[in-house]
Amino acid sequence: MTLSTTQTRVRHPLPPARWPTREEAARSRWFSPIALGRRLAAEERTWVPAMVPWRATEDGFVTPEVLDWYARFAEGQPGVLVVEATGIRDIPSGPLLRIGDDRFIPGLRKLVEIVRARSGGRTRLFIQVLDFLTVRRRPEPEKFFGRYLEITDAVRGQLALWLDDKRWREASEAGVREFLLTADRVTLETVLTDRELEALDYGYRERVWDMHLPRIRALPQVLPGLFAEAARRAKDAGFDGVELHYAHAYTMASFLSRLNTRTDGYGGSLEHRVRLPLEVLAAVRERVGAEYVVGIRYLGDEVIEGGSRIEEAVGYGVRFAAAGVDYLSVSKGGRFEDAKQPKIGEAVYPYTGESGYECMPTVLSDARGPFGRNVPLAAAIRRAVREAGHATPVVTSGGIGTFEQAEGILERGEADCVAAARQTLADPDWFRKIRLGYGHLVRRCEFTNYCEGLDQRHKQVTCKLWDRKLEPGDASVKRASDGKRRLTPPVWSPPAPA
Numbered sequence: 419m420t421l422s423t424t425q426t427r428v429r430h431p432l433p434p435a436r437w438p439t440r441e442e443a444a445r446s447r448w449f450s451p452i453a454l455g456r457r458l459a460a461e462e463r464t465w466v467p468a469m470v471p472w473r474a475t476e477d478g479f480v481t482p483e484v485l486d487w488y489a490r491f492a493e494g495q496p497g498v499l500v501v502e503a504t505g506i507r508d509i510p511s512g513p514l515l516r517i518g519d520d521r522f523i524p525g526l527r528k529l530v531e532i533v534r535a536r537s538g539g540r541t542r543l544f545i546q547v548l549d550f551l552t553v554r555r556r557p558e559p560e561k562f563f564g565r566y567l568e569i570t571d572a573v574r575g576q577l578a579l580w581l582d583d584k585r586w587r588e589a590s591e592a593g594v595r596e597f598l599l600t601a602d603r604v605t606l607e608t609v610l611t612d613r614e615l616e617a618l619d620y621g622y623r624e625r626v627w628d629m630h631l632p633r634i635r636a637l638p639q640v641l642p643g644l645f646a647e648a649a650r651r652a653k654d655a656g657f658d659g660v661e662l663h664y665a666h667a668y669t670m671a672s673f674l675s676r677l678n679t680r681t682d683g684y685g686g687s688l689e690h691r692v693r694l695p696l697e698v699l700a701a702v703r704e705r706v707g708a709e710y711v712v713g714i715r716y717l718g719d720e721v722i723e724g725g726s727r728i729e730e731a732v733g734y735g736v737r738f739a740a741a742g743v744d745y746l747s748v749s750k751g752g753r754f755e756d757a758k759q760p761k762i763g764e765a766v767y768p769y770t771g772e773s774g775y776e777c778m779p780t781v782l783s784d785a786r787g788p789f790g791r792n793v794p795l796a797a798a799i800r801r802a803v804r805e806a807g808h809a810t811p812v813v814t815s816g817g818i819g820t821f822e823q824a825e826g827i828l829e830r831g832e833a834d835c836v837a838a839a840r841q842t843l844a845d846p847d848w849f850r851k852i853r854l855g856y857g858h859l860v861r862r863c864e865f866t867n868y869c870e871g872l873d874q875r876h877k878q879v880t881c882k883l884w885d886r887k888l889e890p891g892d893a894s895v896k897r898a899s900d901g902k903r904r905l906t907p908p909v910w911s912p913p914a915p916a
């Protein structure tokens with residue numbers, strides 16, 4: 419079931435939390451070790467999934483703020499920490515981390531070193547690597563009609579038909595541009611193609627099935643090498659593993675999408691849609707060797723009309739497992755297809771529609787509520803993978819913020835590791851607090867998505883709860899560039915014995 423926009427949303431209270439004693443935590447499943455790949459073991463099944471904090475330089479390098487961010491997560495000593503989505507190409511991508519060239523390795527190595535030091539060596543560190551296609555901002559109509567729209571014979575022909583005037587077939591480019599700029603909506607909807615209208619209303623956006631574009635046609639030839647090199651750099655920088663980002667709104671998820679209609683053997687049937695993701699996995703494996711951890715994050719459900727559902731996701735999971743992936747991290751939704759219209763000058767954000775809700779559910783929810791909402795997807799994938807004879811660990815996430823939730827999921831065999839993004843953002847120390855018997859001191863995430871609003875505007879991501887410990891004149895606290903918010907959470911150490 420998905421959250422329909424017509425359903426009434428109700429505000430759900432946070433689930434009650436009973437925190438374990440230190441001994442109970444030590445005996446628990448969540449705090450027990452797990453093997454990941456052939457040689458690596460995580461000391462706990464606690465997991466921090468990738469979160470982009472928008473702290474890299476404009477050209478994709480690690481900054482002191484990136485180091486502070488991961489150092490702070492490392493202090494909570496999760497079993498696994500996954501570094502944010504990091505671009506595999508050497509192209510400008512704003513303040514998103516990049517791994518598309520060897521010059522990025524020294525910065526990434528520092529990140530590895532600080533996580534090792536601050537976690538006391540307890541945390542295994544992976545990095546999520548991603549490819550994405552072009553998404554432009556929603557243009558001013560003047561710019562769109564004045565420059566971006568290609569004035570083709572098709573546009574002229576449509577105008578001639580609609581206005582019942584053959585002279586439009588010979589009209590000058592400037593004349594067509596001028597006319598369209600002041601044309602009414604019905605005319606635009608008649609004359610322009612769906613994609614041209616989308617470029618006007620939402621901003622131009624490429625699809626993996628845009629086979630008329632040479633660079634899109636070439637993706638199956640280009641991507642295995644790009645991912646493999648990125649993985650090799652991750653290994654050189656000292657990461658314990660690499661996570662292939664096959665989820666949400668990006669290139670690889672779009673290959674897996676049921677909407678993928680490519681006709682070159684990489685779209686259409688399930689076998690063809692999964693072909694490139696498998697070829698990328700094989701190329702990465704070949705480059706980094708059998709013993710290096712290679713995981714995949716992908717969608718258990720795209721939550722869009724005509725998109726892939728759990729039936730497909732189960733098939734993908736079994737194929738990835740058979741191909742030797744070391745873990746499967748299951749996410750949900752987060753697609754562009756149902757995103758809200760952005761303001762002029764802003765880019766469409768894939769977490770604003772129903773699929774976005776399902777990716778990062780909030781307390782304003784349908785009757786089912788946001789807590790552990792995506793677990794059934796991971797459970798179905800895990801069951802199918804086990805039935806096919808593979809022991810591949812499955813990671814679940816989404817609305818998890820208490821020990822009991824996590825322990826229940828593991829006890830019922832719904833997943834092998836339990837991840838928490840926003841709860842760990844709210845309190846990076848929460849794993850350690852629980853392990854040491856201070857669960858009652860956990861700062862609990864309210865699941866109202868202030869942090870996600872910052873992500874949407876590509877502003878430095880912080881949690882609203884951190885600012886409750888911010889004295890106006892305290893110069894010792896690093897602040898976000900707006901000067902108003904704490905850039906890192908307040909520090910915590912276990913209370914001294916009485």
Ligand SMILES: Cc1cc2nc3c(=O)[nH]c(=O)nc-3n(C[C@H](O)[C@H](O)[C@H](O)COP(=O)(O)O)c2cc1C
Pocket residue numbers: 467468469470471502503546663665715749777778779815816817818837838839840841869870873879
């Ligand atoms: C600020 C922010 C940034 C995120 N960035 C990524 C990302 O880079 N890669 C990814 O796979 N998921 C990303 N996510 C999604 C989370 O990993 C997670 O799947 C989602 O928040 C649901 O889990 P939660 O309920 O524990 O927060 C992000 C989430 C947030 C809140």
Ligand code: SF4
Pocket residue numbers: 840841843844862863864865866867868869870880881882883
């Ligand atoms: S800002 Fe809100 S949703 Fe985000 S981590 Fe903090 S409490 Fe949770």
